[in-house]
Amino acid sequence: MENQLNLFSLDKGQGTRDKRQQTTGNKQLDADQGPNDNSKLNPQSSILYQSLEEAKSAAMSCKKCKLCEGRTNVVFSDGVENAKIMIIGEGPGENEDLQGLPFVGKAGKLLDKIFESVGLTRKEHLYICNIVKCRPPSNRAPEEDEANACSEYLKAQIKYTDPKIIILAGAVAVKGILKKKDVRITKIRGEWIELEDPLLAGRQIMPIFHPSYLLRHEWNKAPDSPKAMMWKDIQEIKRVYDSLD
Numbered sequence: 001m002e003n004q005l006n007l008f009s010l011d012k013g014q015g016t017r018d019k020r021q022q023t024t025g026n027k028q029l030d031a032d033q034g035p036n037d038n039s040k041l042n043p044q045s046s047i048l049y050q051s052l053e054e055a056k057s058a059a060m061s062c063k064k065c066k067l068c069e070g071r072t073n074v075v076f077s078d079g080v081e082n083a084k085i086m087i088i089g090e091g092p093g094e095n096e097d098l099q100g101l102p103f104v105g106k107a108g109k110l111l112d113k114i115f116e117s118v119g120l121t122r123k124e125h126l127y128i129c130n131i132v133k134c135r136p137p138s139n140r141a142p143e144e145d146e147a148n149a150c151s152e153y154l155k156a157q158i159k160y161t162d163p164k165i166i167i168l169a170g171a172v173a174v175k176g177i178l179k180k181k182d183v184r185i186t187k188i189r190g191e192w193i194e195l196e197d198p199l200l201a202g203r204q205i206m207p208i209f210h211p212s213y214l215l216r217h218e219w220n221k222a223p224d225s226p227k228a229m230m231w232k233d234i235q236e237i238k239r240v241y242d243s244l245d
Helices: 001-004 052-060 067-069 092-101 107-115 145-159 171-178 210-215 228-244
Strands: 085-089 126-130 165-169 203-210
Touching: 052 145, 085 171, 092 126, 092 228, 107 210, 107 228, 126 145, 126 210, 165 171, 165 228, 203 228, 210 228
Parallel strands: 085 126, 085 165, 165 203
Antiparallel strands: none
């Protein structure tokens, strides 16, 4: 395992705000754990756009929230549009804003290495997007109104990409999809979650460490270290991916 874990090693860099620990097992969020009825991602019938291309075109000129004022580029997505795995992150950083693509800085390179370690690449197997499509100032977490403004684009991405697996990279993505402010990624990282929301039902959802957290964490070989837990999680993701029809 040590040689495989070394694949995840990059120079440390600044990241987002997550601090996490290991949890295991499978979980279905019930009424008192999961989203309230009025906070669901909303059923497919409510989606405004008739295609992924229509949603992307609308996002490119979007001015629904104040994030549009400081963007260089709208960062809509990268990867394969019919991918079985969708990765949802937080929002664009500086490199993403400049290039117009998600996860292209240090955190993105690490994300690529993690998935490539099990033979999965964004060019062939992954669709990558974020909760918000424009860079928040100083890489802060998106505010609720900003996430809500982008929600129609994300719903369209989920519907038309139609992934079998959704990976939530970091606490912001977890909160954005589960719609529960008190859900801690430290408690559910590495677990498969099932939701009854019509748009998400039937999809296998797993929260993972955001790669920016891995970048700034001390590297060690302990089985409960973030790097070791990430290796365990990516193995489980690959196992489920291989079992798909």
